[in-house]
Amino acid sequence: MEESDGTLQQAENIIELQSRMQELETEKIRICDEFNTQRAKMKDLFLQKESELAAQREETLLLSQTVKKLQQELDEAKSSLMAKGLSGMEVEIRKADEEIATLQKLVHETIEESSCSKTRHDAEVECLQLVIQELRxxxxxxxxQNQYSPHHITQEHSLAPTNVLNALTKGIVKKLGADSFSSQDSLDDSCKRQYDDIEDSCSLLQPLEDQIKALKEKLRSTDEQLQKCKECGHNEGTYYKLDGLENSSQTEKEATCDMCQNYEAQLVSEQKNYDELVVQVAAAQKAAExxxxxxxxxxxxxxxxxxKWNEKREEVKCQVAELTMSTECAEQDLKELRQIFSKSCSExxxxxxxxxxxxxxxxxxxxKLQFENDNLVGKYAIHSQELQSQAIDLPNTVEELHELILKNNEELIRAKIGKECAEANVSSLQTNILLLKDQMAHEQNQKECLENNLLQEINVLKEKNRQLEKEMKMFRTSQGSITEMKEQIDDLLITNKQYVEVNNELKSKVYALQQELDTSETVQKDFVLLSQSLQVQLEKIRASDSQVRWQHEEDVNTCPTCHSNFSNSRKKEHCRHCGQIFCHQCLSRVVKSGPNMRPSKVCDVCHTLLVQSSAPYFSEAPPPT
Structure with missing residues (x-):
């Protein structure tokens, strides 16, 4: 019975061991499944992180390329701005300064010329005043003499200019002779001479008055021209007035010449233009400053x-270098993780x-053990049942007892052998189970270590990802600042274009002012030539009073107007009014005079004196000096 109980316990132990082994197998399968699922998750996570790293690497490459492109564009824009804007503006400002300096020089020269012309004109005016006083x-x-004469005889004669001049000289000589010889001769002779002088003076008085009127008109015109020149040179704005040239009995006012008024208006407008030019030059200087x-x-x-851009560029360079270092470190870590993963997979x-x-x-x-155990359990189970159901039937003989004992001993030996084998198998299975438990624990520890390492690496990658996101934000902010800088550069380009347009407008204004100044200078030079020619004509008129007006042909070799020498083709012709010799081309004016209205050739000056309705001879072109 004890043996049967021992076998039953062994069978129960074997069953427990089998159930334990099944539990261990199921646990092993569960652990393998969990490990496979975790490995699949880790593989998916690894692939996801690898794809994220590849995307981040591509983004960093794109960002670095965009940064390089933006840097190149900025350098090109800065170089173009520095090359175009600064050089162009400096050149334009230099040109404007040079043009303003030339304008100032021209203004100073014109002022000096006008001052010189003023002194010359003042001297001429003084000379004219002396001549006028002598004539008065x-x-x-x-x-x-006409009032003291007892017989007042009025005669009206229209004499030629040469006869008038000769008569005037004769009268003056006779008057001087009468004054000198009146104290010496007798009273009869003096009375006769006085009668003769009175008659001569009466005959000469009317043409003298006409000639004085013509001289007055000439002096007025010259004085107006001189005053206009003064106004053009110094902006005095007041006309110099001569002392009374008319007699006390003469109250008529003569109308001024239309051309003189035109010249006066032109001079006033030129003075206004000159003032405007000065104001515009000052405004241009202020604008240039x-x-x-x-x-x-x-x-x-x-x-x-x-x-600031250099600082930003250095910061971006540092950030790009840090990004490249971080990407390189991430790549190295990824390579190490791959190697570790491959090793762990192989292990x-x-x-x-x-x-x-x-x-x-x-x-x-x-x-095998189960088969043997089943055999053993089946045999002993059946034998035990048979033994329980059998009645105790001992043999009758001793030999049969001995045989039964031997059989029982053999069966007992077999059972012990089976028990020992089963115990040995159980012990080996227990040792194997312990080894498997140790292996499973070791594998669990390795798995936990790998999980911890992977979690740490994941945390590190998350931190790196956060840093990369921060760097991306910083890069985006820097990109926004770059766009702002581009907008500022565009604004600077627009302002530069506006400055160039303003400079071009100022150039055009300066050019227009220069042209106006040139025209005013030419007009001023024409007026100077006119004043010189008038002075020459005045000197000639003065000289004509001291000599005979009619010129002899052998005394004159050149034409006084065109200054060309006389020859066979260019013959000498006399002016019928002043008696001077001119060439045929210069003596082209014709005046009708006398009761028969015969045409007579006269010079330009005499034509302006004789024909009141004609324009002055200097209105079409400045007379030659």
Whole structure:
């Protein structure tokens, strides 16, 4: 019974061991499944992180390329701005300064010329005043002689200019002779001479008055021209007035010449234009100074922007270097993770292959043991039942007892052998189970270590990802600042274009002012030539009073107007009014005179004196000096 109880316990132990082995196998399968699922998750996570790293690497490459492109564009824009804006503005400002300097020089020269012309004109005016005073004194003496004469005879004669001049000279000589010889001769002779002188003076008085009127008109015209020249040169705005040229009995006012009024209006307009030119030049100088100040401010602003841009560029370079270092470190870590993963995969594969082989071997052994155990349990179970159901039937003989005892001993030996084998198998199975438990614990520890390492690496990658996101944000902010800088550069280009347009407008204004100044200079030169020619004509008129007006042909070799020498083709012709010799081309004016209205050739000056309705001879072109 004890043996049967022992076998039952062994069978129960074997069953427990089998159930335990099944539990261990199920647990092993569960652990393998969990490991496979975790490995699949880790593989998916690894692939996801690898794809994220590849995407981040591509983004960093794209960002670095965009940064390089933007840097190149900024350098090109800065170089173009510095090359075009600064050089163009400096050249334009230099040109404007040079043009303003030339304008100032021209203005100073014109002022100096006008001052010289003023002194010259003042001297001429003084000379004219002296001549006018002499003429007035002579006229007063002639009037006195006319009033003291007992027989006043009025005669109206239209004499030629040469006859008038000869008569005037004769009268003056006779008057002087009468004054000198009146004290010496007798009273009869003096009376006769006085009668003769009175008659001569009466005959000469009317043409003298006409000639004085013509001289007055000439003096008025010359004085107006001189005053206009004074106004053009010094902007005095007041006309110099001569002392009274008319007699006390003469109250008529003669109308001024239309051309003189036109010249006066032109001179006033030229003076206004000159003032406007001066104001515009001052405004241009102020605008140039203002543009210089704006340019200096723009240069300072550009320097500040360049410094800020250099700082931003250095920061972006540092960030890009850090990004490249971080990507390189991430790549190295990824390579190490790949190597570790490949090693762990190979180790897992080897351990799995070993475990599968061991499991198969254990399974075979368990199956054998199960078969033997089933046989043993079946035999003893049936034998025990038979023994329980059998009645105790001892043999009758001793030999049969001995045989029965021997059989029982043999069966007992067999049972002990089976028990020992089963115990040995159980002990081996227990040792194998312990080994498997140790292996499973070791594998669990390795798995936990790998999980911890992977979690740490994942955390590190997350931190790196956060850093990369921060760097991306910083890069985006820097990109926004770059766009702002581009907008500022565009604004600077627009302002530069505006400055160039303003400079071109100022250039056009300066050019127009230069043209107006040139025209005013030419007009002023024409007036100077006119004053010189008038002075020459005045000197000629003065000289004509001291000599005979009619010129002899052998005394004159050149034409006084065109200054060309006389020859066979260019013959000498006399002016019928002043008696001077001119060439045929210069003596082209014709005046009808006398009762028969015969045409007579006269010079330009005499034509203006004789024909009141004609324009002055200097209105079409400045007379030659």
């Amino acid at each position: 004194s002579e006229v007063a003496e002639l009037k006195r 203002r543009h210089k100040e704006d340019l200096i401010k723009e240069i300072g602003f550009r320097k500040e922007m360049e410094e 897992f594969k080897t351990t799995l292959s070993k475990l599968t082989k061991d499991r198969e071997m254990i399974y075979e052994e368990i199956r």
